[in-house]
Amino acid sequence: MNEKLNLGIIYGGRSGEHEVSLMSARSVLSVIDREKFNVIEIGISRQGQWFLGENLWTMMQNERYDSLTPIIFPPIPQKAGVYTLEEGALTLFAALDVVFPVMHGTFSEDGTLQGLFEMADIAYVGAGVLGSAACMDKGLFKDVMIANQIPTLPYLVFNRTEIQSDLENCLDQAEGIAPYPLFTKPANLGSSVGISKCTSRSDLMEGLMQSALYDRRIVVEKGVNNAREIEISVLGNETPKASVPGEIIPKDIFYTYSEKYINDTAELLVPADLPADLVQELQALALTAYKATDCAGMGRVDFLIDRDNGDYYLNEINTIPGFTKISMYPKLWEASGLPYAELIEALIKLALARKSQRDETTREFRS
Ligand SMILES: Nc1ncnc2c1ncn2[C@@H]1O[C@H](COP(=O)(O)OP(=O)(O)O)[C@@H](O)[C@H]1O
Ligand SMILES: [Mg+2]
Structure with a gap:
């Protein structure tokens, strides 16, 4: 890279993982x-507004959006950039x-x-529309794993309306x-939210209701008691x-939100x-899954291993994994x-190569 590139770092976002971002x-x-x-820092508020400004990170952290400049990122090719409206x-x-969306979960x-980056015809770090969406939806993702003979835990997908209209049948x-x-x-x-x-039918009823608060599509999956959680980072x-x-x-009883971000009690080995x-087997599966879902740039591939019999399952790919210096990826x-x-630099180069x-x-x- 010879000339200095304008790199947009985007963070925040309209997702439950705003703080993590x-x-x-x-x-x-x-x-x-x-x-x-x-570096051009761009913040997206919890409500989805885009901002620039002095001390952007601190202002975002304190939700002081009033002191920031609202901006627009228009989906117009050849004009990729941030604009003010005056x-x-x-x-x-x-x-x-090139942009690096350092954001997790919904809308990021x-x-x-x-999709917005594609419309604007700009290089961006990470998977494209297809890879991002395929890895985001835990139900569809498993379908792709099964089609590629990658071991994954048995599951069913329910719609929220099915749960609301015929709960007994879903149970x-x-x-x-x-x-x-x-x-x-x-x-x-993500983030276990x-x-x-x-462990019982009444638990399951509550679990379905709880999950249905956060999505139209709800996955129910076989649980592994006492699972080992193994993660592999993929780059390229x-x-x-x-x-x-x-x-x-x-x-905790599993790797919960509070454990991921509040208590910090989990050990990383x-x-x-x-x-x-x-x-070797897990690395090969990680790469097969990464390619099958058309990932790009990066992905953290997570496995569950059943401690009782040694069986292993590919659980998910995170296309924008946690990125603090002490994060697993x-x-x-x-x-x-x-x-x-x-x-970080390798990821930016991969973004430009993909573009x-x-x-x-x-x-x-x-014709
Ligand atoms: N089928 C399962 N068996 C055992 N533990 C599970 C299973 N599914 C999820 N977990 C636990 O829940 C955590 C979060 O689930 P996961 O599918 O990774 O969703 P998220 O996208 O929120 O990280 C996992 O890290 C693991 O601790
Ligand atoms: Mg996970």
Whole structure:
């Protein structure tokens, strides 16, 4: 990279993972090489408004949106950048060459924001619309795993309306998946929000209701008692690489929201203590899943291993994993020989490479 690129770092967002995004962004911002990049920080409020401003991160943290400048990111090719709207006229504030959405969950990790970037024809870090959406929806994701012979836990998907109109039938069907425990999950969320471990029919009823608060689509899945949680980081576009595995050792009844972000009691073991042949097997599965879902840039692939019989299952891919310096995704790369700052730069290069590849596509056809 010779000329200095305008790099947009976007954080916050209209998702339950707003705070997590701020934490991740703070770490990313602290290592970007300002000799190579002009950094333009962009904050998205909890209500979905886009802002620029002095001390943006702190203002976002304190929800002081009134002191910030509202901006617009129009989905117009060749004009990618952020604009202010003054007296009815759009004024370019900063053109952008590439953006890094350091945001998790709804409206950021699910393909919606990626759609905006595609429309604007701008390079961006991470998976595209398809990969983001496929990895976000825990139900559809499992369908793709099954189609690729990747072991995943048995499950069913229910719509919220089904649950509301015929709860007993949903409970009967869900109980047919496997003996308790069963897990209920909103299909499109993260950070364990809305997830319940259910050990009885009344638990399951509550779990379904709880998950249905957060999504129209609800996944019920066989639970693994006493699961080992193994994570592998993947980096790359069409020839991705897998990191060494890490292990999360939760102290709660499972790896819950409070454990992820409040109590910080879970232990992270890097690398995980696993036999070499199993490591290879899991890395191969991680790469197959990554390619099958058309991921790009990065993805953290999470597995559950049944401690009782050694069976393992691919649980999910996070297309924008937690990105603080102590988060698992960068930690695994660090342990695999790629330090944090270099990782960020590698991701930006991958974003630009993917954009060049997209640009090879013929868009026009006139007969
Ligand atoms: N089928 C399952 N068996 C055992 N534990 C599970 C199962 N599904 C989820 N969990 C627990 O719940 C946590 C969150 O579930 P996960 O599917 O990873 O959703 P999220 O996207 O919120 O991280 C996991 O890290 C694990 O601790
Ligand atoms: Mg998870």
